Every structure is written in structure tokens, then in C-alpha cells.
Amino acid sequence: MDAQLNHMLNLFGLTSGQRLAALERARNTIVTAGAGSGKSCTLVARCLGLLSEGLQPRQVVAVTFTEKAAREMRSRTRTPLHQVLHQAGYPAEQQRWVGFDAQMDSVRIGTIHKIVPLDMCHPGGIVYNYDMIGK
Numbered sequence: 290m291d292a293q294l295n296h297m298l299n300l301f302g303l304t305s306g307q308r309l310a311a312l313e314r315a316r317n318t319i320v321t322a323g324a325g326s327g328k329s330c331t332l333v334a335r336c337l338g339l340l341s342e343g344l345q346p347r348q349v350v351a352v353t354f355t356e357k358a359a360r361e362m363r364s365r366t367r368t369p370l371h372q373v374l375h376q377a378g379y380p381a382e383q384q385r386w387v388g389f390d391a392q393m394d395s396v397r398i399g400t401i402h403k404i405v406p407l408d409m410c411h412p413g414g415i416v417y418n419y420d421m422i423g424k
Contacts, residue, residue, distance in 0.1 A: 294341050298334055300369050301381075307331040311338055329362050336396065337369060346392040352401050359399045366393060 298311060307327055310318050311334040318335065320328045332351050339349055353359045370390055377383035397404050 293378075293382075294338055296406065297337060297341055297369070297373050300372055301330055301334040303327070303331060303334060311335040314342075329358065329365055330352070332362060333366050333369065337365060340389050341373070346389060346396045349396045350404060351396070351398045352404060353398065354400065356400060356403070359403075363393070363398050364394070366396070 298308060301311075302308075303311060304327070307330070310320055311343050313335075319401060320331050322328050336349050340346065351359075351362060353362060367390070370386065370393065374383060374386035374390060377386055
């Protein structure tokens with residue numbers, strides 16, 4: 290793991306399990322736990338970690354159970370993003386994070402019903418395996 294990613298993840302104070310979830314890249318990650326256990330913090334850390342590794346905001350998807358949780362997660366993303374931006378080591382890196390900040394509303398954070406188009410769902414409610422191409 291590079292030093293920048295490690296430094297950024299340290300801003301979140303994650304447990305070892307949360308850190309593993311935030312760093313997983315070989316597969317999609319589901320975070321389940323009780324209220325107040327740090328699910329949103331873990332997903333925000335994962336989101337910013339993906340951005341720090343080169344993904345664009347539109348390439349990141351976070352699915353929540355409620356719209357309230359989605360709004361909260363989007364809001365919680367801003368503060369650590371601004372911390373990373375202000376701690377950027379050189380101007381090009383700082384500009385990259387300024388650009389991410391301007392694009393954060395394009396991160397797809399929401400309920401499955403909001404993110405997955407209805408025509409992609411099976412009548413029984415099961416989502417087909419599909420890839421988004423050119424979006």
C-alpha cells in the first residue's frame with residue numbers, strides 16, 4: 290500500500306476489520322453491522338481510497354438501505370476529502386482532489402432502487418448480472 294493511501298486511511302481511525310474492507314480491491318465489498326458501528330465511515334474510507342488510486346467519482350458506487358443513509362454518507366465524504374486536499378503534498382495532487390470535490394455529487398450513492406435502473410431487474414426482484422458500458 291502506498292504512503293498516501295495509508296495516511297488517508299489513518300484519518301478515519303478504522304478498526305482492523307474496517308481497514309480490510311476499505312482496502313479490498315479484488316472483489317466488491319458488503320459491510321453489514323449494527324447501528325453506530327462505523328459502516329458509513331468504512332464505506333467513505335473505501336470510496337476515497339478508490340479515488341486516491343485513480344478511479345473517477347462516477348466509477349464509484351455505494352449502495353445503502355435508505356436515502357437518509359445515502360445523504361449522510363455523501364455528506365460524510367466531504368470532510369475527510371477536504372482534509373486530504375489540504376494535506377496534499379504538491380500542487381498537482383491538490384488540484385486532483387479539488388477536482389474530486391467538484392465531482393462528488395456524481396458518486397453513485399443511494400438505495401438499490403435508485404441506482405439500478407428498473408429495466409435491469411428481474412420480475413422477481415433479483416438484479417441481473419450486467420456491466421455498465423459507456424455511462
